[in-house]
Amino acid sequence: xxxxxxxxxxxxxxxxxxxxxxxxxxxxxxxxxxxxxxxxxxxxxxxxxxxxxxxxxxxxxxxxxxxxxxxxxxxxxxxxxxxxxxxxxxxxxxxxxxxxxxxxxxxxxxxxxxxxxxxxxxxxxxxxxxxxxxxxxxxxxxxxxxxxxxxxxxxxxxxxxxxxxxxxxxxxxxxxxxxxxxxxxxxxxxxxxxxxxxxxxxxxxxxxxxxxxxxxxxxxxxxxxxxxxxxxxxxxxxxxxxxxxxxxxxxxxxxxxxxxxxxxxxxxxxxxxxxxxxxxxxxxxxxxxxxxxxxxxxxxxxxxxxxxxxxxxxxxxxxxxxxxxxxxxxxxxxxxxxxxxxxxxxxxxxxxxxxxxxxxxxxxxxxxxxxxxxxxxxxxxxxxxxxxxxxxxxxxxx
Amino acid sequence: xxxxxxxxxxxxxxxxxxxxxxxxxxxxxxxxxxxxxxxxxxxxxxxxxxxxxxxxxxxxxxxxxxxxxxxxxxxxxxxxxxxxxxxxxxxxxxxxxxxxxxxxxxxxxxxxxxxxxxxxxxxxxxxxxxxxxxxxxxxxxxxxxxxxxxxxxxxxxxxxxxxxxxxxxxxxxxxxxxxxxxxxxxxxxxxxxxxxxxxxxxxxxxxxxxxxxxxxxxxxxxxxxxxxxxxxxxxxxxxxxxxxxxxxxxxxxxxxxxxxxxxxxxxxxxxxxxxxxxxxxxxxxxxxxxxxxxxxxxxxxxxxxxxxxxxxxxxxxxxxxxxxxxxxxxxxxxxxxxxxxxxxxxxxxxxxxxxxxxxxxxxxxxxxxxxxxxxxxxxxxxxxxxxxxxxxxxxxxx
Numbered sequence: 001x002x003x004x005x006x007x008x009x010x011x012x013x014x015x016x017x018x019x020x021x022x023x024x025x026x027x028x029x030x031x032x033x034x035x036x037x038x039x040x041x042x043x044x045x046x047x048x049x050x051x052x053x054x055x056x057x058x059x060x061x062x063x064x065x066x067x068x069x070x071x072x073x074x075x076x077x078x079x080x081x082x083x084x085x086x087x088x089x090x091x092x093x094x095x096x097x098x099x100x101x102x103x104x105x106x107x108x109x110x111x112x113x114x115x116x117x118x119x120x121x122x123x124x125x126x127x128x129x130x131x132x133x134x135x136x137x138x139x140x141x142x143x144x145x146x147x148x149x150x151x152x153x154x155x156x157x158x159x160x161x162x163x164x165x166x167x168x169x170x171x172x173x174x175x176x177x178x179x180x181x182x183x184x185x186x187x188x189x190x191x192x193x194x195x196x197x198x199x200x201x202x203x204x205x206x207x208x209x210x211x212x213x214x215x216x217x218x219x220x221x222x223x224x225x226x227x228x229x230x231x232x233x234x235x236x237x238x239x240x241x242x243x244x245x246x247x248x249x250x251x252x253x254x255x256x257x258x259x260x261x262x263x264x265x266x267x268x269x270x271x272x273x274x275x276x277x278x279x280x281x282x283x284x285x286x287x288x289x290x291x292x293x294x295x296x297x298x299x300x301x302x303x304x305x306x307x308x309x310x311x312x313x314x315x316x317x318x319x320x321x322x323x324x325x326x327x328x329x330x331x332x333x334x335x336x337x338x339x340x341x342x343x344x345x346x347x348x349x350x351x352x353x354x355x356x357x358x359x360x361x362x363x364x365x366x367x368x369x370x371x372x373x374x375x376x377x378x379x380x381x382x383x384x385x386x387x388x389x390x391x392x393x394x395x396x397x398x
Numbered sequence: 399x400x401x402x403x404x405x406x407x408x409x410x411x412x413x414x415x416x417x418x419x420x421x422x423x424x425x426x427x428x429x430x431x432x433x434x435x436x437x438x439x440x441x442x443x444x445x446x447x448x449x450x451x452x453x454x455x456x457x458x459x460x461x462x463x464x465x466x467x468x469x470x471x472x473x474x475x476x477x478x479x480x481x482x483x484x485x486x487x488x489x490x491x492x493x494x495x496x497x498x499x500x501x502x503x504x505x506x507x508x509x510x511x512x513x514x515x516x517x518x519x520x521x522x523x524x525x526x527x528x529x530x531x532x533x534x535x536x537x538x539x540x541x542x543x544x545x546x547x548x549x550x551x552x553x554x555x556x557x558x559x560x561x562x563x564x565x566x567x568x569x570x571x572x573x574x575x576x577x578x579x580x581x582x583x584x585x586x587x588x589x590x591x592x593x594x595x596x597x598x599x600x601x602x603x604x605x606x607x608x609x610x611x612x613x614x615x616x617x618x619x620x621x622x623x624x625x626x627x628x629x630x631x632x633x634x635x636x637x638x639x640x641x642x643x644x645x646x647x648x649x650x651x652x653x654x655x656x657x658x659x660x661x662x663x664x665x666x667x668x669x670x671x672x673x674x675x676x677x678x679x680x681x682x683x684x685x686x687x688x689x690x691x692x693x694x695x696x697x698x699x700x701x702x703x704x705x706x707x708x709x710x711x712x713x714x715x716x717x718x719x720x721x722x723x724x725x726x727x728x729x730x731x732x733x734x735x736x737x738x739x740x741x742x743x744x745x746x747x748x749x750x751x752x753x754x755x756x757x758x759x760x761x762x763x764x765x766x767x768x769x770x771x772x773x774x775x776x777x778x779x780x781x782x783x784x785x786x787x788x789x790x791x792x793x794x795x796x
Contacts, residue, residue: 185592188594188690189594189690190592190594191592191593191594192590192591192592193590193591193592193593194583194588194589194590194591195589195591196586196587196588196589292586292587
C-alpha cells in the first residue's frame, strides 16, 4: 500500500540520504511522509539479510525521544508493545553479588526500553518499502562528493561499477566516520575534532534460563560499576542478555590468558560467571577484539542548503562522568530539587532522557540551574562562614 | 660541490619529504647531511621562480631555535649577518601615536630577527642543490598514500600524469592542511582536531622612506594592541615594513567601504595612516580577503617507523592570550623571579624563544613553576588571612 503524501502543496525535493542505519532509515521515512523523493544509499549489505555480527552493539535503550520519533512514523506501538522490554531503573551489582536499584525517573515513573538495534533497523527499512517515493541502494560506497553541486559518486562494491547521482539535498547519516562529513571538512571554517577515549568495549552474552525465562530480574539495566571499568547488561526479547564490558584498552591487553580472565571476573564480577557460563565467557572474550569508542564534534553541520549531517556523523558519543565526586554531589542536589519542585526543576539527564525538550533548551536550562546553584552555594558558604565566625566569637570572647 | 656524507657507517634510508616549505626544505638538508637519499615533493611551483604573492605572510621572527637549525645546515651566518634585522623588543603604539618599548629579554639581551619567509625558503632550496643525494620535484600533488607500505601517488599538476613512488620513510611537512596527516587519520586511534579561530589576518605595507631608510625605528617588532584586534609590523631588508592586521572576521566584514575603513584607522591606528599612505591602505585592504587561522592538534605524529609528520602538519598555531589579566599577572611574577634568579627560573616564553631547551622540558619546567607559584600564593594568602585576623583582633579586642 502506498502511503499518501500529506504535504503535496509544498516543494518536493529530491533527497539523497547516505547511510541506512537507524538515523538514515528513520530520516528517510520522515522525508517520504512529507512527499519528498528519497534515495537511501548504504555501504553495507541490507541488514535484513545479514546474520547478526558477533561482538557488535546489538541492543539499545529507547527513551521518550526515540519513542516520539517512532510514533511520528507509525512504529511506536509495535516497538514498545511487541518488542521493547521496559527498564524502570539501574540495578547495581556489588562485588559480593548483592544488588540495589536506582530508579531512572522516581518522579514521573517513566521507563526506558531495551530494543534490538538490528530489529529496529530492519523494521524501519521494511516500513520504507511502503512508500513508492523511497528507493534503497545497498553495497554502495560513497567515494566522491561535490556537496555544493549536490553530486555524489558511489562505488558498487558487488560489481565494482561507479555511479554518479545528483540531488537537491544530501543528508549524511553515515556514522562517526562519515564520508559526507569528510567532504564537508574541505570547506573553509569547518571545525572538527575526533578523540579516541582510552576505553574499549566488548560484548558477552547471558543466555536464557533452561525454562526459557530470564536469568536476572528483567526490567532493569544491570550495572557492575568498578571505578575505571564497568559492565552493563540489557535484556533481549529471547530472554538472553547482552553484556557489555567497558574497560581501558591497556587492561584488555593484560587479560591475555584464560587464567587471567577468569581470575579477573572472579574478583570483580563473580556473580556474572555462572550466568554467562565459564566456557562461553572465555570463548566470547577471546573471539573478538575490543572495539574503540571515538568522540566526534564538528561545526557547522551543513553546507548551505545543499548538504546536512545528522546522527553520529554530526556528533558521536556523549560521555557521562558518573564516577566523579562532583558529579555525584550535583546529581544528589538535582534529584532533591526535582523531587521538591518537579515542574520547575528538571535535571539535565531527565530533560534529555525523559522529555522531548529541544537539546538547545536542555542546555539553556542546565546553564540557568548552574547559575542558581552557584549563587545558592555561595550564600550557603558565606552563611556558614558567618555562622562559624559568630560561633567562634561566642565561644572565645563571651 | 657535493657535500661529504659524515654518517656513512649508518644505514642510509630512502626518504620522501612531502612539502618544500621552510620545514620540509630544512629537514631535507638535515637528512642529506646524514647521507640519506632525499626526494622532496612540493605541490606548488618552485618558490624561487614565484613572484611574491600579495597578502600572504611574508616575514617571520627568527629566534635562537631557528638560528640553531640554520647553523646546523651552515646558513646561520648568512641569514643573520646578511639578511636578518635584529629586533630587541616590542614597540607598543598607543592610539595617540606615542610609543614605549617592552624588551624581549632584558636579562640576556638576546634579539629576535625579522627575516623574509620566501628568501629563507629559497636559500634552503638553493643549499639543497649542493647535495647530490637530494632531488626536488615541484608541481607534484599528493593524491594517494599507503603509509604502512611507504608508497605515495602524486599528480603532476603541469602534465596531469600520475607517478607512484615508494620510500623507507615518509615525512609530511605539508602544512596545516597536510595530505600526509589525512592519510594518517585513517589509522585507528588517531586523535585530531582543527579549529578556526574567529580572527583573520590581512597584510598591509609601509614603504621605505624617500631617502631609502625606515619610516619607523627599525630594531623593533611594532605592535598596536587594541583589545580584540591588533596590528603588528616587522621590518624588511628593503626598509619597508610588513604590517599585519589581526581582527575578528565579523569586524573585517563591517569595514566594507573606504569611508568606514579610514574612520576605523583614524580611530585606532591614526599614526599608521601617513606611514602606509591613505591611497595604498584602501587599495591593499580591499585587494584581498582576510586569511583564516586554523589551530591543528593531533596524536600520534607517526605511523610505525614508516611515516612522520612535522611542523604545521603536526601542530599549527600556538595562541598567546596576552590580553588576559591572569596572563599579565603571571608574566609580571615570572619576569620578577627571572630577574632575581636568571639561572634558576626561566619563564616559558623565554625558554621557548631564547633557548634550545626541548619543548618537553619547557613544559615540565612550566609545570614545576606553576606548582611553586601556587604553593607560594597559597602561603601568601594564608599569611594575609592570618595577618588580617590578627590585625582585626588587635583592633577590636585589645
